[in-house]
Amino acid sequence: MIVRFLSMIMVVVLTLSMLTLPTAPTAPAPQEKPATVWPMLGGTSGRNPVNLTDRNIITGFDLNTGDGILWSVPTGSVSYTQPVVVGGKVWIGTNNERPRNDRDRVVMPDGSIDPIDHGVLYCFDQRTGKFLWQAIHDKLASGMVNDWPKQGIASTPTVEGNRVYYVSNRAEVMCIDANGFTDGNQGFQQEQYRDATDADIIWSYDMIKEQEVFPHNLACCSPLIVGDIVFVVTGNGVDEGHVNIPFPNAPSFLALNKHTGKLVWKDSSPGKNIMHGQWGIPSYAEIDGVKQVIFPGGDGWLYAFVPETGELIWKFDANSKSAIYELGGTGTRNDFVNVAPVVHNGRIYVGTGQDPEHTGGIATFWCLAPTRGKIGDVSATIIDGYDQNQRPINERPNPKSIAVWSYGGEDDRQWAPRDYKFGRNLSNACIVDDVVYVSELQGYLHCLDARTGQHYWQFDTKASIWGSPYYCDGKIYLGTDDGDLWIIGHSTTHEVLDEIAGTVGLQDKKAARLMIKAVRQKVSDRYSIRKMDFDSAIRSTPTIAGGVLYVNTENRLYAIGRR
Numbered sequence: 001m002i003v004r005f006l007s008m009i010m011v012v013v014l015t016l017s018m019l020t021l022p023t024a025p026t027a028p029a030p031q032e033k034p035a036t037v038w039p040m041l042g043g044t045s046g047r048n049p050v051n052l053t054d055r056n057i058i059t060g061f062d063l064n065t066g067d068g069i070l071w072s073v074p075t076g077s078v079s080y081t082q083p084v085v086v087g088g089k090v091w092i093g094t095n096n097e098r099p100r101n102d103r104d105r106v107v108m109p110d111g112s113i114d115p116i117d118h119g120v121l122y123c124f125d126q127r128t129g130k131f132l133w134q135a136i137h138d139k140l141a142s143g144m145v146n147d148w149p150k151q152g153i154a155s156t157p158t159v160e161g162n163r164v165y166y167v168s169n170r171a172e173v174m175c176i177d178a179n180g181f182t183d184g185n186q187g188f189q190q191e192q193y194r195d196a197t198d199a200d201i202i203w204s205y206d207m208i209k210e211q212e213v214f215p216h217n218l219a220c221c222s223p224l225i226v227g228d229i230v231f232v233v234t235g236n237g238v239d240e241g242h243v244n245i246p247f248p249n250a251p252s253f254l255a256l257n258k259h260t261g262k263l264v265w266k267d268s269s270p271g272k273n274i275m276h277g278q279w280g281i282p283s284y285a286e287i288d289g290v291k292q293v294i295f296p297g298g299d300g301w302l303y304a305f306v307p308e309t310g311e312l313i314w315k316f317d318a319n320s321k322s323a324i325y326e327l328g329g330t331g332t333r334n335d336f337v338n339v340a341p342v343v344h345n346g347r348i349y350v351g352t353g354q355d356p357e358h359t360g361g362i363a364t365f366w367c368l369a370p371t372r373g374k375i376g377d378v379s380a381t382i383i384d385g386y387d388q389n390q391r392p393i394n395e396r397p398n399p400k401s402i403a404v405w406s407y408g409g410e411d412d413r414q415w416a417p418r419d420y421k422f423g424r425n426l427s428n429a430c431i432v433d434d435v436v437y438v439s440e441l442q443g444y445l446h447c448l449d450a451r452t453g454q455h456y457w458q459f460d461t462k463a464s465i466w467g468s469p470y471y472c473d474g475k476i477y478l479g480t481d482d483g484d485l486w487i488i489g490h491s492t493t494h495e496v497l498d499e500i501a502g503t504v505g506l507q508d509k510k511a512a513r514l515m516i517k518a519v520r521q522k523v524s525d526r527y528s529i530r531k532m533d534f535d536s537a538i539r540s541t542p543t544i545a546g547g548v549l550y551v552n553t554e555n556r557l558y559a560i561g562r563r
Contacts, residue, residue: 036053036054036545036546037085037086037087037545037546038051038082038083038084038085038086038543038544038545039084039085039086039158039159039160040084040156040157040158040159040222040223040224040225041081041082041084041156041158041222041281041340041428041541042082042283042340042342042428042468045224045225045226045283045284045285045343046283046284046285046342046343046344047281047283047340047341047342047343047428048342048343048344048428048429048430048431049428049430049468049469049470049471049541050430050431050432050470050471050472051470051471051472051473051544051545052432052472054472054473054544054545054546054547055473055547056473056547056562057472057473057475057544057547057549057561058549058560058561058562059475059487059529059530061532061560063532063533063534063535063558068560068561068562069558069559069560070129070548070559070560070561070563071128071129071558071559072129072556072557072558072559073124073129073131073556073557074098074555074556075092075094075098075122075552075555075556075557076094076095076096076097076098076120076152076554076555077094077095077097077098077150077554077555078094078095078097078150078151078152078539078554079092079093079094079095079152079539079540079552079553079554079555080093080154080220080338080466080467080539080540081093081094081153081154081155081156081157081222081540081552082156082467082468082540082541082542082543082552083540083542083543083550083551083552083557084156084157084158084159084543085126085543085545085546085550086159086178087159087162087178088125088126088127089123089124089125089126089132089178090123090124090125090126090129090550090557090559091121091122091123091124091157091159091164092121092122092540092552092557093119093120093121093122093152093153093154093155093156093157093166094120094122094152094153095117095118095119095120095150095151095152095153096115096116096117096118096119096120096136096152097115097150097555098115098555099115099116100131100134100197101134101136101195101197101198103193103195104116104118104136117139117149117150118136118137118138118139118152119136119137119139119151119152119153119168119169119170120134120135120136120137120152120153121134121135121153121157121164121166121176121199122134122557123164123178123180124557126546126548126559129557129559131197132180132197133180133181133196133197133198133199134197134198134199135153135168135174135176135198135199135201136193136198136199137153137168137169137170137172138170138192139169139170140169140170140171140208144217145216145217145239145240146171146208146214146215146216146217146218147169147170147215147217147218148217148218151169151217151218152169153166153168153169154169154218154220155167155168155219155220155221155222155223156222157222157223158222158223158224158225158230159178160225160258161178162177162178162179163175163176163177163178163202163258164176164177164178165223165225165230165258166222166223167219167220167221167222167223167232167235168204168219169218169219170206170208170219171206171207171208171213171215171219171234171235172204172205172206172207173204173205173207173223173230173232173254173256173261174201174204175187175201175202175203175204175230175258175261176199176200176201176202177199177200177201177202179200180196180197180198180199180200181194181196181198181200183200184200185200186200186202187200187201187202187203188201188202188203188204203260203261204261205254205256205261205263207219207234207235207251207254210263211234211250211251211254211266212247212250213234213235213236213247213250213251214236214237214239214245214246214247214250215234215235215236215237215277216235216236216237216238216239216276216277216278217237217277218235218277218279219234219235220235220279220338221233221234221235221279221280221281221282222281222340224281224282224283224284224293225258226284226293226307227307227308228257228258228259229255229256229257229258229264229307229308230255230256230257230258231253231254231255231256231282231284231293231295231307232253232254232256232282233252233253233278233279233280233281233282233295233296234250234251234252234253234254234278235277235278235279236250236251236252236268236274236277236278236298237274237276237277237278237298238274238275238276238277242276242327243327245272245274248268248271248272248274249268249271250268251266251267251268252267252268252269252270252271252274252278252295252297252298253266253267253268253269253282253295253297253303253305253310254266255293255307255310264308264310265309265310266310267295267303267305267310267312269297269299269301269303269312269315270297270298270299270301271299273298273299274297274298274299275298275299275300275325275333275335276298276335276354276355277298277355278296278297278298278335279298279336279337279338280295280296280297280298280335280336280337280338280339280340281296281338281339281340282294282295282296282340283340283341283342283343283348284307284343285343285346285348287343287346287348287369287370287371288346288370288371288372289372290313290370290372291306291307292304292305292306292307292313292370293305293307294341294343294348296335296336296339296340296341296350297335297336298335298336299335300317300318300319300323300325300333300334300335300336300352301315301316301317301318302315302316302318302341302348302350302368303315304370312376313370313375314370314374314375314376314377314378314402315376315377315378315379316366316368316377316378316379316402316403317377317379317380318334318336318350318352318364318366319332319333319334319352319364320332320364320381321381321383321392321395322391322392322395324390328358329354329355329357329358329359329361330358330361331361332361332362334352334353334354334361334363334364334424335352335353335354336350336352336353337353337354337355337356337424337426338426338427338466339351339353339425339426339427339428340428342428342429342430342431344431344450345434345450346369347367347368347369347404347450348366348367348368348369348370349365349366349367349368349429349431349436349438349450350365350366350368350429351363351364351365351366351422351425351427351429351438351440352364352365352366352424352425353424353425353426353440353441354424356426356441356464356466358424359441359442360423360424360440360441360442361420361423361424362408362409362410362419362420362422362423362424363408363420363422363423363424363425363440364406364407364408364409364422365406365407365408365422365425365429365438365446365448366403366405366406367403367404367405367406367450367453368402368403368404369402369404370402371402374400374402375400376400377398377400378398378400378401378402379398379401379403380397380398380401380403380406381395381396381397381398381401382395382396382398383395383396404453405452405453406453407421407422407446407448407453407455408420408421408422409421409422411500413500413503413504414503414504414512415500415503415506415509415512415513415516416500417516421455422440422446423440423441423442423444424440424441424442425438425439425440425441425465426441426465426466426467427439427440427465427466427467427468427469427541428468428541429468429469430468430469430470430471430476431450432471432490433490433492434449434450434451434492435447435448435449435450435456435490435491435492435494436448436449436450437469437471437476437488437490438469439461439465439467439468439469439478440465441464441465441466442464442465443460443461443462443463443464443465443480444458444459444460444461444465445458445459445461445465445469445476445478445486445488446458447459447494449494454496455496455498456494456495456496456497457494457495457496457497457498457523457527458499458523459488459520459523459524459527459528460520461478461480461482461484461486462480462482463480463481463482463484464480464481465478465479465480465481466479466481466537466538466539466540467479467538467539467540467541467542468541469488469541470541470542470543470544471490472544474489474490475487475488475489475490475529476488476489476490477542477544477549478542479534479538479539479540479541479542479551479553480537480538481537481538481539482537483533483534483535483536483537483538483553484531484532484533484534484538485531485532485534485538485542485551486528486530486531487528487529487530487531487532488527488528488529489526489527489528489529491527497519497522497523498519499515499516499519499520500516502515502518502519503515503516534551534553534556534558535553535555535556536553536554536555536556537553537554538551538552538553538554539554540552540553547561547562548560548561549561
């Protein structure tokens, strides 16, 4: 599913004489909330990557001199997972390109060492970075159609108590002991790998064997735990021809007992309408008194279910009815890749996207407000079907719609740099003080009013973005594919800085470009605090826990803070 591609770069030239630079915003004093641990993707079941507890996070660190670097450890060669920090331990997923056990490498005839391609979950000591143990997973024999080479574990684990839950590259839902074998062999007794630094498996659930799930390229969902149930998106998708769905009736969403791994319920709602794969992440909310687990589907719909039973509450089409999916990514219909619906103040925020191999394209960012009594299809519009040319018939507003606002669509203004407002994203939104920060694959960070959808500004990082913006102590932390960690200032009030608005009426292309660049520089000068260069791409979301900043690059994990 995931391979490196060229970042899209836009060269910005500053004409300072055009600007009147404002002072930097003053960050508000946020409400206290425990965040000394970070137990899952997004921190909580609402998946909002906001830390309202930690303060005085170091920004003046130096990777070259080691100043501010508490420790760093080599990992694999690819990693997409957010560091999870609980109980004095740190977990990330990666591959086996730097084997820690001689068993996991092969000596070639010429004497060179060749790592065996495995999926790996690493566990490190939080204080020192010492390697504690690893979970090793063989590749699937079916090859890249189900288990893309050297992608490793792409599931950010969820830790609860002394149990660690994640989805392996083999499409297994795993429950393992957070202490490894140090407290004996718990649960399952027939582990394939049983050295002192291997994982102690409590139980596993093989979604391919048990449910005929056909993951396209990789199963990578980050599990959600609510009560006694663990929820995952299975990854079921198309075959290597990218048209046929081998098992359309296989479940897309699973609920398992967290203690035993036994099936609680399953749902295959996307069915034959799956476009590509299913790489979304579930969230949980209680909104208007209704408890609901929210799944992003591979058909571009959001689904909300009763957590205990799997009964459908509502579903929402995140695409326009006229949107069309085209093989290769040139179409306008999207699904959800690596994103979870983010819950904040009774609303749900989510953006659409596609496999990053399809590069950029038009997308939509939604704000939804489910209410008790609005059940079934709660999309923005409803239709009576499609004609022979696949055009919607009798499209009209849906009286049951839960849509509050959306941002995106075409941008047909004369000097707009591209023909759409919001591009495909792989990122969770970050919402604090009724301000939304959301990034897109093509490198833009957008800032919007969480209540109204008013678009305030966008910031160009000049590199693709795979992770999510993360808030802590008045700042937004955001990594890019160029290995840059951007630190952006947060404010409760924002001026609308529309880079195209000032070009209205201009007839000269050069003058319009200068105006656009001037507004971009104004955004940068007002909000950009610092950019730190790391050794390789950052395709994950940073984590802050206990005053320490954890940055997971493609080949190294850093702990940054004051000694």
